[in-house]
Amino acid sequence: MTSNVEAARRQRWPFAACLAALLALLALAGWQWRAGAPVSTDLLQLLPHSSTTPLAARAEARMQAAVNRDVVLLIRHEDSAIAKALAADIGQAWAHSARFATVQWNLETDLPAVRRQLLDGRLALLSPTDRALIQSAPARFVEERVGTLLDPVGVSIVPPEQDWFGFATRAQQSLPRPGNVTADLDGSLIAEHDGQSWMVLRAQTQGSAFDGDLPAKVAADVEQARTEVRKRGGQAIAASGLLYAAGGAEQARREISLIGGLSGVATIALLWALFRRLRMLLAVVPVVIGLLTGITTCVALYGTIHVLTLVLGASLIGVAVDYPLHVLSKSWALRPWNLRHALRLTWPGLTLGLITNVIGYLALAFTPLPALTQVAAFSAAGLIGAYLATLFLLPALIGREPIEPWSPPLRWAERLLAWHVAFVGRVGTPLLLIGLLAFCALGASRLSLHDDIRQWISRSPALQAEAIQVAQVTGFQPTSQFLLVTAADETELLTRLAGLRPALDRLVGDGVMTAYLSLDQLVAPAPAQDAVRSALPELLAASAPFQGLGVDPRALEAEAEKIEKLPSVTVDAALAGPLGEPWRPLWLGHDDNGVAAIISVQGLTDSSRLADLAKTHEGIQAVDRLAELNGMFSDTQRSAAVLKLLACALIFGLLCRPFGPKGAARIVAISLLAALCSLACLGWLGMPLTLFGLFGLLLVTAIGVDYAILLRERVGGLPVSLLGTLLSAITTWLSFGLLALSDTPAVSSFGITVTLGLIFNFLLAPWAAETQKRAL
Amino acid sequence: MRVIRLLIAMLLLGPATLAQALELTQLTERLREPAVIRGAFIQEKHLRALAKPLTSRGHYVLARDQGLLWALESPLQQVYRITPDGIERRTDDSWQPTQPNGASGRQNQLSLALLSADHARLSRDFELQLSGTDAEWQLVLTPKSTLLKQIFRAITLHGSSRVERIELDETQGDRTILRLIDGQPDSQLTAQERHDFER
Numbered sequence: 001m002t003s004n005v006e007a008a009r010r011q012r013w014p015f016a017a018c019l020a021a022l023l024a025l026l027a028l029a030g031w032q033w034r035a036g037a038p039v040s041t042d043l044l045q046l047l048p049h050s051s052t053t054p055l056a057a058r059a060e061a062r063m064q065a066a067v068n069r070d071v072v073l074l075i076r077h078e079d080s081a082i083a084k085a086l087a088a089d090i091g092q093a094w095a096h097s098a099r100f101a102t103v104q105w106n107l108e109t110d111l112p113a114v115r116r117q118l119l120d121g122r123l124a125l126l127s128p129t130d131r132a133l134i135q136s137a138p139a140r141f142v143e144e145r146v147g148t149l150l151d152p153v154g155v156s157i158v159p160p161e162q163d164w165f166g167f168a169t170r171a172q173q174s175l176p177r178p179g180n181v182t183a184d185l186d187g188s189l190i191a192e193h194d195g196q197s198w199m200v201l202r203a204q205t206q207g208s209a210f211d212g213d214l215p216a217k218v219a220a221d222v223e224q225a226r227t228e229v230r231k232r233g234g235q236a237i238a239a240s241g242l243l244y245a246a247g248g249a250e251q252a253r254r255e256i257s258l259i260g261g262l263s264g265v266a267t268i269a270l271l272w273a274l275f276r277r278l279r280m281l282l283a284v285v286p287v288v289i290g291l292l293t294g295i296t297t298c299v300a301l302y303g304t305i306h307v308l309t310l311v312l313g314a315s316l317i318g319v320a321v322d323y324p325l326h327v328l329s330k331s332w333a334l335r336p337w338n339l340r341h342a343l344r345l346t347w348p349g350l351t352l353g354l355i356t357n358v359i360g361y362l363a364l365a366f367t368p369l370p371a372l373t374q375v376a377a378f379s380a381a382g383l384i385g386a387y388l389a390t391l392f393l394l395p396a397l398i399g400r401e402p403i404e405p406w407s408p409p410l411r412w413a414e415r416l417l418a419w420h421v422a423f424v425g426r427v428g429t430p431l432l433l434i435g436l437l438a439f440c441a442l443g444a445s446r447l448s449l450h451d452d453i454r455q456w457i458s459r460s461p462a463l464q465a466e467a468i469q470v471a472q473v474t475g476f477q478p479t480s481q482f483l484l485v486t487a488a489d490e491t492e493l494l495t496r497l498a499g500l501r502p503a504l505d506r507l508v509g510d511g512v513m514t515a516y517l518s519l520d521q522l523v524a525p526a527p528a529q530d531a532v533r534s535a536l537p538e539l540l541a542a543s544a545p546f547q548g549l550g551v552d553p554r555a556l557e558a559e560a561e562k563i564e565k566l567p568s569v570t571v572d573a574a575l576a577g578p579l580g581e582p583w584r585p586l587w588l589g590h591d592d593n594g595v596a597a598i599i600s601v602q603g604l605t606d607s608s609r610l611a612d613l614a615k616t617h618e619g620i621q622a623v624d625r626l627a628e629l630n631g632m633f634s635d636t637q638r639s640a641a642v643l644k645l646l647a648c649a650l651i652f653g654l655l656c657r658p659f660g661p662k663g664a665a666r667i668v669a670i671s672l673l674a675a676l677c678s679l680a681c682l683g684w685l686g687m688p689l690t691l692f693g694l695f696g697l698l699l700v701t702a703i704g705v706d707y708a709i710l711l712r713e714r715v716g717g718l719p720v721s722l723l724g725t726l727l728s729a730i731t732t733w734l735s736f737g738l739l740a741l742s743d744t745p746a747v748s749s750f751g752i753t754v755t756l757g758l759i760f761n762f763l764l765a766p767w768a769a770e771t772q773k774r775a776l
Numbered sequence: 777m778r779v780i781r782l783l784i785a786m787l788l789l790g791p792a793t794l795a796q797a798l799e800l801t802q803l804t805e806r807l808r809e810p811a812v813i814r815g816a817f818i819q820e821k822h823l824r825a826l827a828k829p830l831t832s833r834g835h836y837v838l839a840r841d842q843g844l845l846w847a848l849e850s851p852l853q854q855v856y857r858i859t860p861d862g863i864e865r866r867t868d869d870s871w872q873p874t875q876p877n878g879a880s881g882r883q884n885q886l887s888l889a890l891l892s893a894d895h896a897r898l899s900r901d902f903e904l905q906l907s908g909t910d911a912e913w914q915l916v917l918t919p920k921s922t923l924l925k926q927i928f929r930a931i932t933l934h935g936s937s938r939v940e941r942i943e944l945d946e947t948q949g950d951r952t953i954l955r956l957i958d959g960q961p962d963s964q965l966t967a968q969e970r971h972d973f974e975r
Contacts, residue, residue: 081900111926147854147865150819150832151874157927159948161825173874185886185901186921548851549830 018392022289025385029296040304041209041249046371048632055588056623059484059598062585067241067478068209069101071218072470073225074191074198077234084188086232087199090225094203099217105201107183110578115158117577118168123529124522124569125171125579128501131528135535138542141165146545164551164559165539176521178582178602180475193473200474205242215246239463239470247460252307255742259311263735267321270731274406275328282397283324286389290320293385294378301377302370309374311747312692312739316379319357319703319735320386322728323350324394326710329724331403332410333716339399342715347391349713352658353706354387356651360702363647364695369636372695379699413723420766429767436677443680449637450688477514477603481610484621488594490571494525496619497597503613504599512610514603522583523574530568536560571597633691640691644698648672651705659712667712670764671704677764678756692750696736700757703732707761708768718769729762800895800906803913807938808894810961812969813838817846822951829953836956839965842973857972871975890931890942902931911936 032038073090077083091105118125126134133141145166148156158168181191181200189200207214222238229236267287271280294313298305305313326349330342361383364376424432471477485500487493497520504516540560547553575584588596604610607624614622648668655664675697682689707725714721736758739751814837820829834849843859855866856874864871889897895904895915901924902917917931926947934941938959944952965973 107923111923143852147848147852148874149821149830150848150852150854151856151863159825159950160823183923185924187923545852550826550828555825 014392015396018388021388022393025289025293025296028300029292032296032299038299038304039307039310041215041245041252041307045302045304046306046308046369046374047629048368048370055486055591055593055596056484056621059482059588059596059623060625062588063478063480063482063598063600065208066585068245069204069207069242071100071203071205071222071238071240071242072474072476073201073203073222073236073238074470074473075201075229075234075236076196076198077229077232080197080199082232083199083234084186086229086234087188087201090228091201094201094221097221099205099207099214099221100203101206103201103203105189105199107187107189111157113578114172115168117574117579118158118172119162120566121523121569121574121577121579122163122167122171123532123563123566124524124574125175126167126524126532127171127174127521128498128524128528130167130170130174131524131532134532134539138535138539141539142542142545145170146549149549161555162559164546164556165543165563167563175579176515176517178476178515178517180473191473191475196473198473209240209242209245215242215249218242219246237466237469237473239467243463244459247463249307251460251743252311255311255744255747256307259735259738259742262738263731266734267731270727274409274727275331275403276406277401277403279398279401280328280403283328283394284321285393285397286324286386287320289389289393290382290386291316294382297381298374298378302374305378306371306374308371308744308747309378311742311744312375312750313378313382316382316735319379319728319732320382321731322353322706323386323390325727325731326350326724327390327394328403328405329720329727330716331405332407332723333720337403339395339401343391343395345715346713348658349710349715350387350390352655352709354383355654356705356709357383357702359647359650359654360644360698360705363643364640364698366643367636367640368632369691372636372640372691375695409723409726410719413719413726416726417719417722417766436673440673440676440680443683444676445683446686447679447683448688449634450690475514475602479513479601479604479607480626481604481607481622481624482601483599483610483613484596484623485599486594486596486619486621490595491526492619493595493597494520494523494571495527496617497599498525498528500599500613500617500620503617507609507613510609512604512606513601516599516601517583517586518599519571519583519586519597522580523569523571526568533564536564637691637694640694640698644701647698648701655705655709663712667705667708667768670708670768671701671761674704674757674760674764675701677760678753681756682753687749687752689753690746690749692746693753696750696753697757700754700761703758704761704764707765711765711769714769721769722766725762725765729758733758800904800915803906803915804895807935808840810938810963811840812962812965813938813959814962815959816957818955818957820953820955822953824949837965837969838959839969839973842965845969845972855972859973890933890939 075083075087075090077086087105091103094100095103130141142165145164148166148169149160156163156169157172163169179191180193181189184190189202191198191200205214205218209215218240219242222240222243226236226238264284267284268281271283291313294316295305295310298309327339327342327346330346331337334342334345358380361376361380364372365380367373483500485493485496487496497518501518501520504518507513508515537560540556543553543556546556571587574580575587586598586600588598601610607622607627611622611624614620652664652668655667659667678697678700679689682693687693707729710725711718711721733755736751736754740748740755742748742751814835816835817833819832821831822829832848832850834847836847837845839845843857846856846858848854848856857864857866857871863874865874866872886897886901898904898917901921902919905916905918906913907916908914913935915933917928917933919925919928919930929945929947931945932941932943933939934943938956938961940956940959942952942954942956944954946952
């Protein structure tokens with residue numbers, strides 16, 4: 001009796017400790033969730049930090065900011081007056097909403113400000129062609145200017161008497177207009193394409209595409225605008241990174257609830273079918289605790305948990321439920337049933353399994369890819385949580401429950417084993433192995449590696465089609481590639497930019513890109529401005545045709561003097577004016593190393609030509625994040641494979657103690673063979689192996705080791721162990737198999753690989769037990 | 777009988793006092809009737825800074841379906857072509873846009889709409905006010921939008937069977953008077969003119 005009390009007390013303290021830990025976990029989670037769900041949809045968070053300079057990273061962030069904040073809405077109606085009214089209504093509604101920082105549908109051009117910038121900056125704004133003309137053929141320049149003064153119905157923004165030489169007028173005309181959006185006579189923004197004219201509404205949100213529920217709200221705004229336009233018989237299309245983010249978050253939510261829900265329901269249904277007791281459903285408590293531990297750990301480590309991690313993590317349910325299931329499956333053999341006894345028998349196997357799993361996951365944490373690191377941390381923490389809960393909470397929850405498990409499954413397991421023995425007896429293991437290896441070799445030789453960041457996101461085809469249409473209509477086809485130009489000071493920078501122009505124009509001429517924006521289009525380098533200044537006397541000498549029109553020569557002299565004295569325009573000043581707006585994102589300003597600017601390109605079709613420019617010009621760097629990332633993915637694949645092999649060696653060492661080198665080698669070999677078989681299957685099916693697929697394979701080997709250990713331990717007899725393995729394989733497969741249904745290619749690839757791996761793991765697991773039988 | 781005469785007179789007078797829009801429509805119809813009009817022009821730009829106006833002369837060909845050819849002859853020689861696609865200047869071997877970056881199509885259409893007094897087109901951006909008689913009418917255009925108001929105070933068209941004078945009053949104080957003289961209707965373009973529009 002005393003010893004019983006003693007034992008009970010001994011059993012109680014781990015429970016109390018576990019309960020205390022659980023309470024602490026809940027408190028931490030509650031604190032983390034105090035200001036809403038710390039869930040992120042920002043893909044950048046999952047990507048490795050740029051291997052390039054902080055400057056390039058800043059430039060990338062700048063380019064990305066526009067993508068994550070801009071919304072473009074195009075409205076079309078047979079009656080352009082209705083289209084205009086609709087654009088104005090929607091624009092006003094959006095302008096009043098706190099969600100949007102700026103909304104533009106009507107160019108409320110401040111003409112006096114434009115005039116001022118044109119006049120003050122005329123030297124800096126002149127195009128290279130006009131500057132060359134002034135210097136090389138002043139008489140021709142004057143002749144052309146006299147012509148424009150007489151242009152039929154020609155009205156210029158700058159009054160002629162302030163601009164006799166026409167520098168400001170020429171500058172205004174030659175300033176590149178990005179895209180195809182122009183202001184109508186009434187100021188409304190329109191874009192004409194294919195004979196149709198669209199009203200353009202541009203908005204920028206206060207927050208970015210990754211700020212909580214902002215994307216969903218903006219998506220609702222856009223949807224409402226669409227409905228409104230449709231009601232009036234018009235058509236509206238929209239493009240925005242926010243719409244993708246909203247779609248992605250919505251889809252992830254749907255998939256998490258579908259996969260998590262189905263997986264949970266199936267697990268509960270399985271528990272009910274097997275044990276027929278309501279209280280037994282509490283066996284899912286370790287799973288819930290596991291998920292909670294995973295999420296809380298991730299938030300603690302990374303600040304937020306990415307939605308992709310959550311989707312992959314939802315499948316952890318299937319792995320975490322293995323622990324309670326393994327223990328409970330012993331109820332077919334242990335009579336009378338005693339949970340504590342079953343735990344004492346199974347815990348060494350469970351612990352070994354946990355350690356091998358965690359080793360497998362932590363190997364991934366050393367890859368340079370935050371996406372994998374986060375999933376690894378989530379899974380490792382989640383499994384530890386589920387394991388501890390199984391060992392210490394489960395007895396308190398269902399320890400006293402008498403279990404009468406449904407008996408047929410045990411008979412099925414026995415029959416399966418008998419088949420296995422008969423089959424192996426007839427064919428022989430060596431022959432089977434040779435066949436399997438041939439299957440693997442042939443399949444693996446067909447395997448293609450394929451990784452692209454675009455697989456990480458699923459974009460609704462409808463949204464994508466609209467974005468393409470918007471790009472065609474507006475002429476804005478942003479690309480993620482750009483040039484980064486650095487120099488010691490502004491003059492050197494602008495000179496470098498100006499030096500690049502002929503090469504860039506050639507690329508446009510060759511159709512490699514449709515357009516580009518560079519700061520020197522807005523601000524000519526100071527020496528170029530000086531060159532025009534020094535050409536002024538000759539221009540004045542060639543100004544006779546003006547006098548033919550009756551222009552006072554003194555007025556011309558006065559103007560030449562005024563231009564001569566114009567201060568050289570700085571980049572900051574030029575960008576501050578109303579004409580500078582399109583160029584503003586390009587200027588990165590001063591830092592310790594000097595100054596830097598971006599050259600953005602539109603509609604790029606061949607990024608290698610852009611990269612070539614960087615090789616032949618000084619101070620220029622081609623930034624191509626997409627190519628860099630995809631390159632990094634293949635590097636990561638290699639390092640993940642190496643890490644996995646190291647993990648296998650570690651697991652082998654670990655297993656040597658309980659099973660001996662031979663047994664350990666067998667267990668590891670079986671799990672590796674299962675992984676190889678799934679690889680071969682992918683090859684046979686013509687599916688590429690992606691980074692996430694590889695991650696799935698790593699998981700498969702960890703699970704395979706798990707199964708092999710449990711079958712080798714044979715607690716409660718081989719059929720019971722096989723049954724336990726089958727049950728956990730089914731639950732694991734239920735969750736991972738559902739992942740294959742995901743619309744996100746990366747997640748689906750992961751699901752397919754794991755599904756295949758699980759099947760092979762289960763099929764091969766009996767061999768792990770077999771030798772032991774022979775060895776005994 | 778007298779009652780009937782009175783009725784007929786009322787019926788004839790009625791519409792004239794009822795709807796100005798109808799007259800505008802009729803005016804546009806009438807102005808659009810000839811397929812081609814050829815004539816001479818004198819353009820005077822009254823700039824605040826100049827004592828005498830900048831005067832230019834030349835000939836024009838207004839083709840209803842193609843656009844306008846504007847041949848400046850004095851003080852310098854230059855041929856312009858105005859179509860819905862833009863304003864172009866003739867160079868040695870081709871047409872070159874005067875605004876390389878392209879104004880919107882609608883801006884180009886304005887000049888054509890002015891010359892043909894296309895009220896449907898003009899009423900989008902201007903308040904129209906028609907006065908005078910068939911033989912001597914006057915159409916005053918006042919801009920509706922703030923953007924146009926920053927450029928034009930008003931545009932006035934005068935004419936009879938065709939547009940004879942266009943006055944552009946710019947907000948900044950400059951004024952352009954365009955006189956279209958001796959316009960002769962024709963049913964088709966000459967081969968050379970057709971060629972000019974096609975290239």
